[in-house]
Amino acid sequence: MQTIMIVEDDPKIAEHLQGYIQKYGFQAVKVTDFHAVMDTFHAHSPDLVLLDINLPSYDGYYWCRQIRKESICPVIFISARIGEMDQVMALENGGDDFITKPFSAEVVMAKIRSQLRRTYGEYASKAQERVLERDGLKLFPERLEMTYQANTVSLSKNEADIIESLLDRYPRVAGREDLLEKLWDDQSYVDENTLNVNITRVRKKFQQLGLPDAVETVRGTGYRLNVSWPAGGKR
Known part of the structure; x- marks a missing residue:
């Protein structure tokens, strides 16, 4: 129902x-x-x-x-x-x-x-689902899921948006202001710690996949995806 x-x-x-x-x-x-x-x-x-x-x-x-x-x-x-x-x-x-x-x-x-x-239902879009992939890591933005090897984690919309930005920007840095703009329409109403909390949650999701060092902090700038795991293999 x-x-x-x-x-x-x-x-x-x-x-x-x-x-x-x-x-x-x-x-x-x-x-x-x-x-x-x-x-x-x-x-x-x-x-x-x-x-x-x-x-x-x-x-x-x-x-x-x-x-x-x-x-x-x-x-x-x-x-x-x-x-x-x-x-x-x-x-x-x-x-x-x-x-x-x-x-x-x-x-x-x-x-x-x-x-x-x-x-x-019957009029739902049949467009092919987007998949973002990097060295064996797969993000399904519309499904709000991320997979690595045989493991899958569910994501919130904010977590999926952050990970999508990290994948899109790799190997460049995803700036804090860019992430805030992607996640929230009006940055002036966002507490500075709010992004930090979301980044912490993203790191925990990578840890659940066995990738504890996947998000690197670039001091004073933002965050970068740290692709240091062998594609399709264990760390």
């Missing part, structure tokens, strides 16, 4: 959407803590998100950007805002569609089914 996550702070609208979605055989999960939307996202791994723009604390644009760091699941904005720029902002921040309030529940369901077909 596919799961739809509803991010709507008007309880009556959220209840109405949940009941209607469940009527058509989907699981519908409502967000109740609007300061921790991603906690609900991680707990349920939804196949599609219905997202309001006007929300407590952070707006829907912000939460859509957070989702896009980790997932390509469809995001449909539902909002009372009817301006053309609001719709443009929704799409530019990672949304797939926009529905204005008041809305028809039938239209919402039609758009949900359309996005699910396009992403997972």
Whole structure:
């Protein structure tokens, strides 16, 4: 059963959407803590998100950007805002569609089914999956996986983006500012330690593959992939 996550702070609208979605055989999960939307996202791994723009604390644009760091699941904005720029902002921040309030529940369901077909079903892209490889190490960016020999590790979206940058830049250095720009749209809101934490996580993923020294720190500049393992063999 596919799961739809509803991010709507008007309880009556959220209840109405949940009941209607469940009527058509989907699981519908409502967000109740609007300061921790991603906690609900991680707990349920939804196949599609219905997202309001006007929300407590952070707006829907912000939460859509957070989702896009980790997932390509469809995001449909539902909002009372009817301006053309609001719709443009929704799409530019990672949304797939926009529905204005008041809305028809039938239209919402039609758009949900359309996005699910396009992403997972008969209309899903059949394009060949990307694979980045270097001396036996393989990164599958869309699958969020990395393999070496017979071992495989799962990655977060941020981890996959960092490793992709390291592979793309090799043997050059991937600068800290370049990595921050790739991972986050607005660097001014990123704590200096945030990248360090993500690099530490990336190193742990390489360690799980038996490659403990794969990420080299270039002091004052950034990071470089340290390809010192024999291709296809053990260190």
